[in-house]
Amino acid sequence: MQNRSDRARSTEDTRTRILDVALDALGQNPDLGMSAIASSAGVVRRTVYGYFPTRGDLVRTLAQRAAEEVGSVLDEAIASHDSAERVWADFIARLWPVAHRYRVMLSLRRGEHGDEIHALLGPVDETLADLVRRGQDSRVFGEHLPAHVLSQVAFAAVFAIADRNRVGESLSASAAAMTSLLILGVPESRAQELSDIQG
Amino acid sequence: MQNRSDRARSTEDTRTRILDVALDALGQNPDLGMSAIASSAGVVRRTVYGYFPTRGDLVRTLAQRAAEEVGSVLDEAIASHDSAERVWADFIARLWPVAHRYRVMLSLRRGEHGDEIHALLGPVDETLADLVRRGQDSRVFGEHLPAHVLSQVAFAAVFAIADRNRVGESLSASAAAMTSLLILGVPESRAQELSDIQG
DNA sequence: CGTAGATTGCACACCGCTGTGCAACGCTCC
DNA sequence: GGAGCGTTGCACAGCGGTGTGCAATCTACG
Numbered sequence A, B: 001m002q003n004r005s006d007r008a009r010s011t012e013d014t015r016t017r018i019l020d021v022a023l024d025a026l027g028q029n030p031d032l033g034m035s036a037i038a039s040s041a042g043v044v045r046r047t048v049y050g051y052f053p054t055r056g057d058l059v060r061t062l063a064q065r066a067a068e069e070v071g072s073v074l075d076e077a078i079a080s081h082d083s084a085e086r087v088w089a090d091f092i093a094r095l096w097p098v099a100h101r102y103r104v105m106l107s108l109r110r111g112e113h114g115d116e117i118h119a120l121l122g123p124v125d126e127t128l129a130d131l132v133r134r135g136q137d138s139r140v141f142g143e144h145l146p147a148h149v150l151s152q153v154a155f156a157a158v159f160a161i162a163d164r165n166r167v168g169e170s171l172s173a174s175a176a177a178m179t180s181l182l183i184l185g186v187p188e189s190r191a192q193e194l195s196d197i198q199g
Numbered sequence C: 001c002g003t004a005g006a007t008t009g010c011a012c013a014c015c016g017c018t019g020t021g022c023a024a025c026g027c028t029c030c
Numbered sequence D: 001g002g003a004g005c006g007t008t009g010c011a012c013a014g015c016g017g018t019g020t021g022c023a024a025t026c027t028a029c030g
Helices: A011-028 A034-040 A045-051 A055-078 A084-099 A104-108 A114-120 A122-137 A147-167 A173-183 A188-196 B011-028 B034-040 B045-051 B055-078 B084-099 B104-108 B114-120 B122-137 B147-167 B173-183 B188-196
Strands: none
Touching (some): A011 A045, A011 A104, A034 A045, A034 A055, A055 A114, A055 A122, A104 A114, A104 A147, A122 A147, A147 B147, A173 A188, B011 B045, B011 B055, B034 B045, B034 B055, B114 B122, B122 B147
16 A cells, blocks of 8 residues: 655656646646646656656657547547447547546647647547548538548537636536537537437 | 838838738747747847837737737627627638638637737627627527637637648638538528628 | 938847756665 | 665756847938
């Protein structure tokens, strides 16, 4: 039972705590320096450099984590081999609990590390675009925007809505699913059905 | 008439050119320094400081400009005293030509000047929220999200779509209007009508 | 030509953040 | 108690951006 006081905790412990806390802190202000991140994690700047040689490395690790997690959520949803609209609704339902955590990605895709992050999310973006394309072909999604744009807008909207929780609102998963389905051109009544059921 | 070579142009000229070019440059990378902004405007860093004592002043001026312009576009649209959905469609149609120009606002609302910019856009936000609320009351907009959130999501989506033009895509005003109407819960067929006609 | 005004070039101080080196310290486990 | 490991504190160099001061330069205008 790990009685850990101040010093000498397990390295893996510290590392993940730094990552967790950095994810949260950067979510509120993407421009925070190593010093701020460190103190948020209850640790000294010097210690953070022990785990991540560069601030860039820290951010990269965070981005990889996010990409992996979102990717696996997406894979799970796709595994159902259901209709595009059901898969999307399922995806958003699964994504919702982690969307707020990874809200940093919104700010991170711009500015400095933009290309790098974009590359990490490449596979996710492609899969989403394919999914939307499939939905368009089977007439369940609209064609008001090209698939690769539509998917991004519907995807980003979820993070934007989740980001509202930072401001104090508490919004439901179904509200987010509903909204992204509407963006995709699913009729309101149908979107309602798909958003209510989960799984 | 105005044979302007390198030096000694009219002050008002230089000032606005700095602003114009800064708007564009910061739109591509919100973190550009005074040096980069200056050279983009074909001017030396020192000159920029002659017009804007601080980088913050420059950004603030930009934000004010944006808020004013968007505000007046919104006022024009609202002046029609039409239904909420028509007013919104009209608003987006008018907004579209300037949305790409002011895409900086997307990045600017976060990070450092966030609160300040948020304050400037306060009136616009409120008006939009009222408009959406009115639409919800008259059953033309959905209620999947509270009015003040829904308006923001539908509003931000337009800028997000406009931002795509930075990546090379060229998307139409009607595509943007259509999408934001869908977000608001307007049925696809109706959204189509509203997006096609302008004015 | 001469003046006024805008711009330039350069030097400088300052600040905050980054990344490193190293000795000291505290905890844990043997 | 001693070895090992993670953490701390602190000092330091470097970098890049900010903002300022000032003399020099160019241009327009009269």
